[in-house]
Amino acid sequence: LNNQIVIKSRQGDYKVDFVSNVSELSSLSVSNETFVVADALVYELYSAQLGKLTDLPTYLVDANEETKTIEGVSNLVDWLLKNKATRSANIIALGGGVIQDLVTFTAHIYYRGVSWTFLPTTLLSQSDSCIGAKCGINVLPLKNQLGVLHSPSHVVICSAFLETLPSIEIDSGYGEIYKLSLTGSGEFFQLLEKEVSDNGHKNSQILELTRLSLIAKQEIIEEDEYESDLRRVLNYGHSFGHALEALTHNQVPHGIAVMWGIDIINFLGEKWGISNPEIVTRVKLLIENTVDFQIEEMPSASDFVRMLGRDKKVENGLMNFAVMHEIGDIRIHSKALDEDLVLLVQEYLDGKPLFTTS
Numbered sequence: 001l002n003n004q005i006v007i008k009s010r011q012g013d014y015k016v017d018f019v020s021n022v023s024e025l026s027s028l029s030v031s032n033e034t035f036v037v038a039d040a041l042v043y044e045l046y047s048a049q050l051g052k053l054t055d056l057p058t059y060l061v062d063a064n065e066e067t068k069t070i071e072g073v074s075n076l077v078d079w080l081l082k083n084k085a086t087r088s089a090n091i092i093a094l095g096g097g098v099i100q101d102l103v104t105f106t107a108h109i110y111y112r113g114v115s116w117t118f119l120p121t122t123l124l125s126q127s128d129s130c131i132g133a134k135c136g137i138n139v140l141p142l143k144n145q146l147g148v149l150h151s152p153s154h155v156v157i158c159s160a161f162l163e164t165l166p167s168i169e170i171d172s173g174y175g176e177i178y179k180l181s182l183t184g185s186g187e188f189f190q191l192l193e194k195e196v197s198d199n200g201h202k203n204s205q206i207l208e209l210t211r212l213s214l215i216a217k218q219e220i221i222e223e224d225e226y227e228s229d230l231r232r233v234l235n236y237g238h239s240f241g242h243a244l245e246a247l248t249h250n251q252v253p254h255g256i257a258v259m260w261g262i263d264i265i266n267f268l269g270e271k272w273g274i275s276n277p278e279i280v281t282r283v284k285l286l287i288e289n290t291v292d293f294q295i296e297e298m299p300s301a302s303d304f305v306r307m308l309g310r311d312k313k314v315e316n317g318l319m320n321f322a323v324m325h326e327i328g329d330i331r332i333h334s335k336a337l338d339e340d341l342v343l344l345v346q347e348y349l350d351g352k353p354l355f356t357t358s
């Protein structure tokens with residue numbers, strides 16, 4: 001296993017290191033300008049193993065969507081000012097995507113930018129969001145309306161954190177892993193397929209799957225860091241996924257919604273004559289056999305298409321869908337949000353869509 005990946009970024013290259021034990025994190029270099037911002041739950045579970053990191057000034061917050069709002073940022077800024085953090089401060093963020101978004105935004109605006117180090121503790125943040133520099137802050141009830149790009153200076157991944165992560169969060173983390181395995185190399189998908197069908201989501205290769213996910217994302221973001229055409233393939237599974245999240249008022253966890261979004265766009269891709277039917281079936285079986293989730297009430301086909309119309313990827317009435325041709329070959333196709341699409345979505349829903357009971 002290669003224990004380090006270096007991500008090239010316009011804001012400065014940064015290292016992603018992999019360690020086995022939480023106690024190894026205590027050897028991170030710190031100064032009297034280092035501050036910790038941590039998920040309160042994670043801190044409670046792991047502070048005994050964090051050694052000298054627990055001597056640093058520490059701000060604890062709950063990982064919920066209210067935390068990553070302007071008010072949440074403002075509270076953290078007040079705390080940093082009270083603790084006399086200057087422009088040379090470094091913030092260590094310990095937690096999942098919520099803590100990441102809060103810290104990225106705050107670090108970007110505090111004295112026009114201070115450095116931050118990320119210790120991701122969820123599968124989603126370890127295998128996907130920890131690289132790429134993006135963040136999203138909520139203006140509730142709307143999610144991720146405000147954002148900045150601010151790369152971390154260092155990321156350290158310790159998969160031992162996953163031992164306490166609830167199963168639903170593990171399943172959800174796999175949403176982005178499935179996506180990245182299909183944008184990546186064929187070997188990555190094969191390893192994922194074998195491991196997950198033999199041993200389920202909590203398998204011994206999870207660290208390797210995380211590493212391969214980051215390498216697949218790295219290839220895309222290094223070529224197209226700031227969202228133009230290439231980076232759009234990272235939206236694979238997300239158009240319908242976001243629509244499902246919005247229509248169910250976020251009752252479906254993000255990664256589960258992405259899996260569902262992958263399945264329906266694969267179905268449509270096959271109908272459009274784009275997606276390889278054999279891969280479509282393999283991906284569906286894999287998800288079906290490993291995720292135990294039920295969607296309480298499925299929105300209607302016309303609700304879905306109406307919701308897609310509010311997506312920021314709509315241009316001149318056409319939606320830019322990321323569609324899989326083959327493993328490792330995802331391309332953007334513009335499609336009208338019209339009655340034909342409603343009928344195809346209806347056909348999918350009338351079949352046996354993922355995560356439904358009957």
Ligand SMILES: NC(=O)c1ccc[n+]([C@@H]2O[C@H](COP(=O)([O-])OP(=O)(O)OC[C@H]3O[C@@H](n4cnc5c(N)ncnc54)[C@H](O)[C@@H]3O)[C@@H](O)[C@H]2O)c1
Pocket residue numbers: 039041042045063064065068095096097098099100101121122123124125129130132134135136144161162163164165166169
């Ligand atoms: N910036 C990005 O690129 C990006 C990408 C995707 C998602 N996000 C955002 O990330 C957020 C979701 O983040 P997430 O899925 O990483 O989870 P999270 O931060 O919302 O945490 C999920 C739950 O798991 C708990 N938890 C975290 N680590 C744990 C551990 N090791 N053991 C036990 N419990 C633990 C948290 O306390 C929380 O209850 C959303 O707000 C989403 O918008 C950001």
